[in-house]
Structures are given as structure tokens and as C-alpha cells.
Amino acid sequence: MLLIETVRALEAWKREAGRKGRSLGFVPTMGALHEGHLSLIRRAKEENDLVVASVFVNPTQFGPGEDFERYPRSLERDCDLASGAGADVVFHPDAREIYGEGHSTIVRVEGELAGVLCGKARPGHFQGVTTVVNILFNIVGPDRAYFGQKDAQQSLVVQKMVRDLKIPVEVRVCPILREEDGLAMSSRNAYLQQEERRQAVRLHKGLEKAGEAFGAGERNPERLLELAKEEIRKAPLGELEYLELLDGRDLRPVERAAAGDLMAVAVRFGKTRLIDNILLEGEMERRTPCC
Amino acid sequence: MLLIETVRALEAWKREAGRKGRSLGFVPTMGALHEGHLSLIRRAKEENDLVVASVFVNPTQFGPGEDFERYPRSLERDCDLASGAGADVVFHPDAREIYGEGHSTIVRVEGELAGVLCGKARPGHFQGVTTVVNILFNIVGPDRAYFGQKDAQQSLVVQKMVRDLKIPVEVRVCPILREEDGLAMSSRNAYLQQEERRQAVRLHKGLEKAGEAFGAGERNPERLLELAKEEIRKAPLGELEYLELLDGRDLRPVERAAAGDLMAVAVRFGKTRLIDNILLEGEMERRTPCC
Numbered sequence: 224m225l226l227i228e229t230v231r232a233l234e235a236w237k238r239e240a241g242r243k244g245r246s247l248g249f250v251p252t253m254g255a256l257h258e259g260h261l262s263l264i265r266r267a268k269e270e271n272d273l274v275v276a277s278v279f280v281n282p283t284q285f286g287p288g289e290d291f292e293r294y295p296r297s298l299e300r301d302c303d304l305a306s307g308a309g310a311d312v313v314f315h316p317d318a319r320e321i322y323g324e325g326h327s328t329i330v331r332v333e334g335e336l337a338g339v340l341c342g343k344a345r346p347g348h349f350q351g352v353t354t355v356v357n358i359l360f361n362i363v364g365p366d367r368a369y370f371g372q373k374d375a376q377q378s379l380v381v382q383k384m385v386r387d388l389k390i391p392v393e394v395r396v397c398p399i400l401r402e403e404d405g406l407a408m409s410s411r412n413a414y415l416q417q418e419e420r421r422q423a424v425r426l427h428k429g430l431e432k433a434g435e436a437f438g439a440g441e442r443n444p445e446r447l448l449e450l451a452k453e454e455i456r457k458a459p460l461g462e463l464e465y466l467e468l469l470d471g472r473d474l475r476p477v478e479r480a481a482a483g484d485l486m487a488v489a490v491r492f493g494k495t496r497l498i499d500n501i502l503l504e505g506e507m508e509r510r511t512p513c514c
Numbered sequence: 515m516l517l518i519e520t521v522r523a524l525e526a527w528k529r530e531a532g533r534k535g536r537s538l539g540f541v542p543t544m545g546a547l548h549e550g551h552l553s554l555i556r557r558a559k560e561e562n563d564l565v566v567a568s569v570f571v572n573p574t575q576f577g578p579g580e581d582f583e584r585y586p587r588s589l590e591r592d593c594d595l596a597s598g599a600g601a602d603v604v605f606h607p608d609a610r611e612i613y614g615e616g617h618s619t620i621v622r623v624e625g626e627l628a629g630v631l632c633g634k635a636r637p638g639h640f641q642g643v644t645t646v647v648n649i650l651f652n653i654v655g656p657d658r659a660y661f662g663q664k665d666a667q668q669s670l671v672v673q674k675m676v677r678d679l680k681i682p683v684e685v686r687v688c689p690i691l692r693e694e695d696g697l698a699m700s701s702r703n704a705y706l707q708q709e710e711r712r713q714a715v716r717l718h719k720g721l722e723k724a725g726e727a728f729g730a731g732e733r734n735p736e737r738l739l740e741l742a743k744e745e746i747r748k749a750p751l752g753e754l755e756y757l758e759l760l761d762g763r764d765l766r767p768v769e770r771a772a773a774g775d776l777m778a779v780a781v782r783f784g785k786t787r788l789i790d791n792i793l794l795e796g797e798m799e800r801r802t803p804c805c
Contacts, residue, residue: 328679329621333619388645
């Protein structure tokens, strides 16, 4: 596996690796890889001849006072893990490599999709995401790109950008991976104190309760949200930022719950912000995640 | 030559035309082709194996009350001319083909470059341009794209977008073509009444006067602008919108004129808005247009 740190070197690799007819999968990450990321890399390797994983802690998607500085960085370990999962290249550019001097071009998905949930809680976040993903797509030039359903809204926003701008990349959204007790895997879990970690499982438990009630026929959004909230309240160290039930395709409000709807939650444990979500399942799924 | 009207058909053409190793030049236009456009197509044909010219009157780059509705449309003639100049394909999509339902993704170059001159006079114009050019680049996937120096600011803004987003397209900016009396060729010249057309030559004459004075050693921006303005005043039917001397690379103000500076003018004759510009020439050119 190759570690590549410049755009020029990546371009040279693409020429030398003889892309002619060989498909390329791309897994953009911020590093601090866990099994969730590795499942994306493995999937990319199954579906493509070559796989590039990027490790780039993108400054423009962090707001002031967020955890950009302390975000976990572990490049050597990341390279070992990515290599083990099948990556051919880890692309680890410097911020100056991505954002040249005087960089001033932005890519933004406007409207509700990027404005609700994390978009409301973290102004500018998704503009940072779409801009950097656009740049990385242009540099890497993949056939397919892999994102995690853990960041459900991010996946939807990236898919919207790809569709609207007609970017010739197939976006694949892959299932959430969870710890044994159900906590969604996240690089930020490492921030959690022992008791916070113990309580954090309530996010998943709450979503699960709502999902079960939906499976048993409950269609009232308020009641489904209340069921989830009951569980989440059992984590007194957590401060609920949002808990919403929205149409899983466009994140519009729903009057009656339906299969394919997304219940998404964000909770702060001290400075640590955790998110999780569940897609309501049923016979008439309105939206099927790809993998 | 092929006339292609859908994204899907263009993709099929790209596959069938066997792009393998064949270079592709792209000339985006709004149609109503004149010799200026044809010079871009010829240049593209010289430098590439295949040439796609698009004809798309892009609604999002027109402001309210501008000439979107009455912008000249002459597809059949455009196809003949493009074909004669060497285009392999004229891509003429419907607006719905470019902007799908609920389209909400924008690409914008922020800051001075897109905010001065036409950016100030036509709010939202360059956002419309960068968004549609980005989409067209994604659809066509060219190696090189050709723009006219006539729209100097547009060329700079597109080049900035390409640089900032690392779009793998080489942008070529080609010289202004002029009528015999010096009027810069433009599809909008067709709007001019006889007397307006007669007076419109003053834009060029004014820029030329300033260019000559610069050649003779004048370096004071105010005096150079005054020389140009003296000529432009001889077109009493024209209403001056802007006349500015800026750094030709980044459109920042200059205190002292230098080779490579851009003098740009916009004048309205009734509802018809004309623009023109000149790059100051000298021994120490700070910026060389590519072709």
C-alpha cells in the first residue's frame, strides 16, 4: 500500500497504476479509522479494482469552538488498518494541498436538506463537507465513492450534490457499524469518559425502541419520538441537541411515520457530540440504502 | 456532426466515440454563434481529437429584467457554423436536462474577483456561470475548455473555480475577435439599432486610446481612464455602467498601471448591454493570455 501526500503524486499514481479500464473506489475519511471505515474500504475493494482511502481532517467543516484541533490523528495506525482492509493508496494531503492560497470557491447544497439537523446545529458544516468532497472527487476521480449511513444527512447531502452537479461518481451508502452494546462506531467515541460511554448506549436504545414500535404499527411521529426520548433521558450526562423524525429521502417533516423515514439524534456528552440514526423499516420501504 | 440533446445520449456518444486516449475539447456557448465562438471551436479542433460545443442559454446567469427571454436563438444556423468550424458534437440540452427537479446545489467563487465589474452590476450572474460550467464540465468531461477573452472576468472566475476545486480541465482563454471597425463581436450586437451600432465602436476606440497612451509611457490609472472615457462620451446613446482599470490576474485595484492590467468597460445602449476590455501590453507583461 502506498501513502501519498500530494495531488501531483496521486495524479502520477493514477497514470502509472494504468487506470485504463480499471475501476477505482474511493473512501474519504478524517482518519482515526474504526471498523465502520474499514467496512467501507472492504466494500470498495469488493466492487472496484483499486481503492483510494483519504485521511484528511478538513478544517472547513469544523465550526469555531468545535474539535478540529483535538480531533484524533493516528496516521500510522490508519495506514496499517486501511492496508489490511484492502486500500491500495492512503491519500493524506496537507490542508495547503487541498486549499491553495486565496482559495475562495465553495460548493453548497441549499435548502432544507442541508439546513436541518446537523446543518442547523453546525452552521457552515455541510458547505465545508460538499466543498472538500467535490475537491477530493476531482483529485481522485473515482468511479464509486463510499459513505457511512452513520452520517445519514452527510450522505444525503453528498448524493444531492452529485445528482445536481452531474458528477460522474456513483455514491454508495453503507450500514452503520456498532459496538457490542449497540453504540454506533465513531472516532469521537474515544473522547468519552467511562460513565459517559456507559450512558451513550441510550442513543441507540432509544432509536431501537422507536423502530420496534414502528414495526408494531405505531405511526404517530410524536409518540415514536417520545419513546426514543424516554430512553435517551436515561443518559443524564447527555444533553439532547436534536431528535427528529424526517422523510429519509429529503429530510422534510412527516405527518405520519412511514417506512424509509429517518429518526436522527444528536447528543452532547460534555464537549463530545455524538450522532446516530435509524431508518424505519417496513414492507413498503420508500428508500433503500444501497448496501 | 451530431446534435445531442440529452445527458444520456452524450454519455453514450462518449463511450462509442471511444474516448480511450482521444483528447476532448469543449466550447461552452449560449448559441447565436459568431466568428468569436468559431475561433474557439477551431482552436479546440487544432488542439484536440474531438470537440463538443454546447449551446445552452443558461437561465440562472440572467438576472430579473435581463434579456433571457429575447436572447437570440438560432440552433440550426449554430449547428451549421459549429460543424464548419470543426465541432464533432453540438450539445443542446433543455434547461430541465441541466437542472433536475429541486436542483439546489450552487458553485460560487467568493470575494473580489467575482464581485467587481459585471459581478457588481449583475448580482448572481457569476454564480450562475460557475454552477452551469461546473455541471457542463461534469457531463462533457473535457481535457480542455475554451473561453473568450471578451468575457475577461468570466474567464478569470472560471479559471479560479477550476484551480480551487482542482477540476481536471485545462482552461484556454482566446483573444477577442472584432468587427472591421473594432467593435468586439457579441451575440448581443444584433440588438443594436443602426445609430447605436455606429456609436458602439467608441468602446473599443476608448480602450485603444488608453492602450496607446500606456504604450507611450502613461502609468496614471486616472489619466488612462479619462482618455478612454473621452472617447466613450462620443457615444451619447450609451450609458456608461463601469469603466475600470484593474490587475488582470485578480481584478484588484491598481495604484499604478502595469503591463497585464485589464481595462474593462460596460455600456448600455437602451436595453442592450455591451462589454469590452483590453489587456495593457508592455515589455514586462504580468499575465499572458494563453492563446
